[in-house]
Amino acid sequence: MLTSTVTGTQTFATAYLERLAGKVIPEEHAVLTAEDARATYFRDADALEVKQKIHDRFRTNPKALHDHLLEALALRGTEELLDLGCGNAFVLERLRPHLAAGHLTGVDISPAMLAAARRRLAGVATPCEWIEGSADRLDALVDDTFDRVMCVYTAHYVADLDRCFAEARRVLRPGGRFLLTTDRPDSMVEMYDVHLRALRALNGPAHLARASSKARISLTNGHRHLAPHFDQVQLLEWQDQLQFADVQPFLDFYRASYHCSAASGPAPAPPSLLAALEERVTAAVAEVIATYGYFAVTKFSGTFICS
Numbered sequence: 001m002l003t004s005t006v007t008g009t010q011t012f013a014t015a016y017l018e019r020l021a022g023k024v025i026p027e028e029h030a031v032l033t034a035e036d037a038r039a040t041y042f043r044d045a046d047a048l049e050v051k052q053k054i055h056d057r058f059r060t061n062p063k064a065l066h067d068h069l070l071e072a073l074a075l076r077g078t079e080e081l082l083d084l085g086c087g088n089a090f091v092l093e094r095l096r097p098h099l100a101a102g103h104l105t106g107v108d109i110s111p112a113m114l115a116a117a118r119r120r121l122a123g124v125a126t127p128c129e130w131i132e133g134s135a136d137r138l139d140a141l142v143d144d145t146f147d148r149v150m151c152v153y154t155a156h157y158v159a160d161l162d163r164c165f166a167e168a169r170r171v172l173r174p175g176g177r178f179l180l181t182t183d184r185p186d187s188m189v190e191m192y193d194v195h196l197r198a199l200r201a202l203n204g205p206a207h208l209a210r211a212s213s214k215a216r217i218s219l220t221n222g223h224r225h226l227a228p229h230f231d232q233v234q235l236l237e238w239q240d241q242l243q244f245a246d247v248q249p250f251l252d253f254y255r256a257s258y259h260c261s262a263a264s265g266p267a268p269a270p271p272s273l274l275a276a277l278e279e280r281v282t283a284a285v286a287e288v289i290a291t292y293g294y295f296a297v298t299k300f301s302g303t304f305i306c307s
């Protein structure tokens with residue numbers, strides 16, 4: 001059974017955005033294997049760090065990601081929490097004070113991310129464990145171990161989604177919760193619009209013009225993937241909007257995004273194309289800022305709460 005709630009004070013959905021999304025978001029989506037993810041985009045934690053910081057600085061929803069997660073996690077402070085695709089532990093660092101008497105376990109495919117996570121939480125009193133591995137192969141973890149399992153902006157990279165959710169269910173204690181946080185495929189449509197227009201104008205390679213891999217599993221189709229594994233699935237949605245009054249921080253955000261920068265991944269764009277893309281994207285964004293005062297990037301996010 002799926003129940004659905006939209007939370008937060010900020011709603012940015014407009015008829016204009018809907019029309020734009022219908023026009024811009026391609027049908028076909030990109031696929032990144034775990035091996036490619038580790039070897040290319042997630043070989044270091046730099047791009048993720050840039051995106052997290054810029055997102056936090058330019059968001060207009062007063063609630064941050066961890067506020068929404070806390071609502072979905074409903075922690076008492078003693079839980080054992082497993083984070084699948086923990087990245088650099090930016091999120092875990094903010095959840096940790098709510099688990100002072102609990103325990104954290106982070107799993108990630110990327111050794112560089114785990115090193116960053118270990119550094120970030122070094123010396124905290126809450127016990128932390130870091131495991132290198134894929135979210136669809138949790139053989140190292142025992143059945144019925146965790147009170148909460150979460151997978152935040154990671155599932156779209158996981159090769160075997162069915163096995164990932166079966167594994168999450170297996171390691172979850174009876175009465176526990178699994179959280180899957182993801183986006184709508186048209187989230188950040190304004191960024192895709194300037195990027196794809198520039199790519200088309202430059203006759204860029206077709207494989208760079210696919211929708212983000214988030215279309216693999218998103219707020220739109222997540223329930224279909226989760227329903228076979230959980231009795232109850234609730235969806236908590238929220239919106240946010242990054243507003244950039246200067247081009248440079250937007251450009252840093254754009255560069256750090258795998259899909260838009262086209263700079264990493266198994267078949268990256270040549271440097272000359274990247275430079276030309278950035279030039280066109282800069283001009284388009286500067287024009288919007290000159291006209292409206294800022295360039296907006298609207299995010300449609302949510303968490304499936306499964307039990």
Ligand SMILES: C[S@@+](CC[C@H](N)C(=O)[O-])C[C@H]1O[C@@H](n2cnc3c(N)ncnc32)[C@H](O)[C@@H]1O
Pocket residue numbers: 034037038042048084085086087088090091107108109110113133134135136151152153154157158159
């Ligand atoms: C976009 S980041 C999200 C990190 C963190 N959850 C957050 O929200 O800040 C995605 C993370 O998933 C990891 N990842 C990608 N494929 C994975 C897989 N198959 N299993 C586990 N982690 C994976 C990447 O290394 C990266 O750290």
